[in-house]
Structures are given as structure tokens and as C-alpha cells.
Amino acid sequence: MNFSANLGFLFTDLSLPDGIRAAKAAGFSAVECHFPYDTRPADIMTALTETGLPMLGLNTHPGNRDAGEFGLSAMPGRGADARAEIDRACDYAVATGTRMVHVMAGRTDGGPDADQAFVDTLSYATERAATNGLDILIEPINHRDVPGYHLSRVEQAVDLIDRIGAPNLKIMFDCYHVQIMQGDLIQRFRTHQHMIGHVQIAAVPDRGEPDQGELSYHHIIPALRDLGYTAPIGAEYKPRGTDTDAGLGWLSAYSG
């Protein structure tokens, strides 16, 4: 089994380059991150080269989180800021050999102006990313953790992809968010698999290690593999203890 350590939540006591090294030592086959912008891309590259791990994905900058922002791309009137962050994310991805950029929608009133803003920004993002051979991801995020997040349902992402019609626009299928908002994970994955660019996991409801709670990953993960999904699965959970390594028993259960 193939897993990617999400360094937005794992090994957060370390710098990003050292997090990459820790992920390698722990047995992950890839890494991904949230917001790497305070780290020099060259330092990321050094750690990736040294470990041989790929960086799978990164997010556009969320904006001013102290003011409640969690992405800008669907916010009416913020198109220029959103496009600047997309440029920055694509440049960073190119500099670190990262293939997927998650364009964060942000919180909106869910109205038609926000829908149109998101479509316009995603059209820009897919064209911009295509010039570098990158994929753009959009992620349905649950409304309990992020009230008002513009994109919260898988079928809403499917509609956007149909509307924009860009082959490099795909869904980040985060099992944690999908379970909270909708459930029926395996059937939903099967129906939309051709549009899914990345999968993430965490326990529900506590978002801890994927070995407790209401989702049985020992059933879900083999089911995804049986459906032909062979890419690394993103371990995007918040360790229940302070030490990421101490909670990695779940990972060894999938090895061999």
C-alpha cells in the first residue's frame, strides 16, 4: 500500500524539509503539503532529492485566516487576488516538481455570483496550470469544520468540472469531508472515479489516525485498490498525540 504524508498535519514540529525526511523514515512513499510558501523551494527540492519522495500536491494560499478566509477563488470581487495566488502556487509547484495544485474556494454566501467567480477563476487556473503540465484539484470540504465553504459536495465538484470542461481539473476526494457531508463513500468514488485526482483519509469524527471511528479503512482502502486506484493515498489527519511517529501503527498494518 502506498501512502502520502500530508505535512500540513503530520510532522508539524519539524520544518517542511525535515518533515519530508521524517516521512521517508516512517515508510511513506510520497508527501503533500498545505501552504509551503514560507519555505524556499530549493530547500524542499533538496529533501525530495535526498529521500526520493515526490511532493504530490500543495494548496493555493488561503488568504487572511485571522479574518476567516479559507481560500479566495469563489469570493466575488477577489478574482485578481485569487489569480495571483494561483500564479504563485503554480510557480512553487514547478520549482518543486509538484504535479497537483489545490485551488481553495473560500467561504461565500453560496449564491450565483460566487458560483460564477469560482468558474471564472478555475478557468484561469486550468489554463495557467496546463502551460506547466499541472493538474488543478478542487476539494469538497465539510461545513461543520468550515461553515460557508463554497464547495462542500462531490456532485457540486462534478458539475463544475462538466461546466469548465478542462481535462486537468479534478476532484480531491477527502474521505473525511465526504463522510461528514454525504457518506456512501465507495459508491460515490466509483461513480466519479474518472474525475478524481487524489484521495485523502482521516478518522471520522475526530480527524485522527485512520484506525478508529465510523469509517473502516481496512474495508475502504482495498475497495479503492480493487477499483484500480493505485496512486498514493494522502494521510491527512491530525495525530491524536503530540508525536506523529507514535501514532503510525496504522501504517504498518498496511505494509507487506
Ligand SMILES: O=C(O)C(=O)[C@H](O)CO
Ligand atoms: O482541509 C482539507 O481537507 C484540505 O485538504 C485542505 O488542503 C485544506 O487545508
Ligand SMILES: [Mg+2]
Ligand atoms: Mg483534504
